Amino acid sequence: MIFKRLIQKNWMSLSLILLCLQCILAIKTKAQVRIGNPILPGYFADPTIIKEKGVFYICATIDPWGDKELGVFTTKDFVKFDRQHINWPTKQVCTSPSSNTSMVWAPCVLKGKDNKFYMYVAVGSELWAGVSNTPLGPWRNLKADNTPLVKYTDFPLVHNIDPECFIDDDGQAYLYWGSGYNWVNGHCMAVKLKGDMVTFDGIPVDVTTTHYFEAPLMRKWHNKYYLMFSNGKATDATYCVGYAVGTSPLGPFIEEKNWKILETNADSTTIGPGHHTVFRENGQDYILYHRIFPQNKAYVLRQLCLDSLDFDNNGHILKVNTNRGVKFSK
Template identity: 25%
Template structure:
């Protein structure tokens, strides 16, 4: 039988207008750094080159200029072989730290998804970013992607990441239904974890904590939107990835993406906690970024967002999406964010 997901329980937030305005950059997993020393914005993301990353710069968040390749995985201490994804860059003590995902060359079991997270350092936001150790930041024993780093007001540092779906089957009511409906052998899942970093921002402290995972029960309020790729028969995986942590209104907001990253149902929700490492409660307003093609719009595949402050200190959200005009290209969108009277995180439409 079809899962009894009640869509009326979910509030749809139309986060983009039907004209599908975006900046003219084709990137996945976008991240923007406002660099105060140069008074410029730098945009990093997945795509545009092989074996590394390129970047764009802008003075006004509207006109962007490619600055070239800022990280090359073929450098002497490079440890990745392919699939260079989701870079994020932070300025700390006059150094620029880039955290990114790649396929680790040390792969004795010949895993198809042997992803880990690395860190490279530069003196300039335009690079070149250089790996320091010739190996990933750490090895939790399973493939991981989508690094996000958070520096708290108490001086502590944290790394958030997603465990890949690969070889991670999970039992649930949704999995039972999908296996019966579509004949899947298993339903694999990715989960978001967090772990503390030391002051060097290159070593983890303690064991990672599980923070966000897909719902287990059909009647969970989050099940409908987080299970769309599975319930539609698109694929046998449920993702929780692309996390980003924000501290505001006396609490912590962790944003995350769910569903197939290459499909129309990719969407963003968030959860809140009183501590960086949880526990987290998902928002009843989820998803806050999603496709609008069901309502006359032209955007789908919206996800993997990050948040930045512009030069005036205003919080902005950047994410990728596909439009009917651009096809499979992932284009970059920038929107304002705000908090309502109940401190719920919302994405402003144009």
Template identity: 30%
Template structure:
């Protein structure tokens, strides 16, 4: 567990270290930067403060949320939501910053949002970018109970339309609220998302499995939820695998027991297990988190 109030963590392995990229959990007007954390063993973490902030992204002024990062052609591209726009007349949406290093500093890549409008009813927030096995990059995103997928072009400045001429394809499964995450494993696409209200105790993560990144995705079940003896409001997660032990882990945020602060969320890591059929077993959340898993 990393110290401080953080949420929405995305976890990766870069340059021989584990990395966490979370939202700084505070009032929207105070969410004007993003921090990162790195570790060689999942237990001891180093903070990399202000890897990007609104001084570097002139169009952003609040609510910098849910970073997602990919490495491509010697660059690290950091995707983030900003400004919590409520309609197409407001400035904001999903932006991109980039750096030569996973610890930044990141600078604004486009000078404007990559996605600045509502498409198919999806608020442009909570983006996750992933690389498919064929080398294609997709962005999966959305709030307000709608989720879209779009194919990024080669330099991440825009999109490649789908064969039917559309750019943003809705893949919303039953129960979806926000926090989209997609993983490809053993030829299957695992699509995960958060359900419930982010300020409440019943925030949770559910999943579906499909044969393509477009689904169709039928909800299988809940894999992460509160344990009233450990923590409440467990949700908005990511998944990663140790390159050495090959163990799977889930990074997520939750609320300490008996703490009613709206923004008092902490990032935690617990083990994730797949059964013999490839289904995800419900996660047991723990007080102590994971034991040391050295990356080398």
């Protein structure tokens, strides 16, 4: 009789445990949401993203081809987005006579080791840098004389756009930028930054790889430095994302055999993907990029998209599957 009661008691305990596990799994499943592309309505490009206090901040170029401000969105789950105003630029005007001085594009926003926020952005064909106490500003120019960080005359052979700032594990910051003219001869410049996040610590070096054209992105994985970039023409299906690997933030960088990891797919549901950023959430890397929206216009409109970024056992980046969508925890 006692033995029978013990069995009944243990069975009830086991049943209760199984019921709790089922509830936990149900909650976990409910907390997962599948994200399709594009992730939000409207036409935007060249995204950057940071997370602060549980909120993601996405800044991007407003299409077609820039505006007097940036497109800014906040989200916690990549399902609901709120449009914001970032208060940038204020009085920044490109000094190049050949550029549209009112257009701002291709931002990079990150949090510094001093817990302040830094933005590097292209205005016309020049680079500007700002600092703020919050991701949305207000921003002030990092240069006291309110001049560009990189003027169009500083590197005549380089189209001085697409800035990217990277902070290494030791706190050292590096700046990357550069494109080409008329869709050829892209150059990638790189330089170490001093503690003020704006003064060059040394002379910028050219770290251009074989297929680099524009939109540099630096990340560190597997104790190596991955220089990611866009190749091709941003107005058609040739635009794509590639990468090279080095042992130093300043290179040299060697492209992998399978260097191209994001491109127009076979059914053309994704056309001309490029100018991306990468972030990590819950142990998974994600790639946020733009793709071309097909339309009969004289100009190109682009949409923001999100996919998973994965590696093989040797640290090679795998081809991005743009038809899979991503699961994201709410």
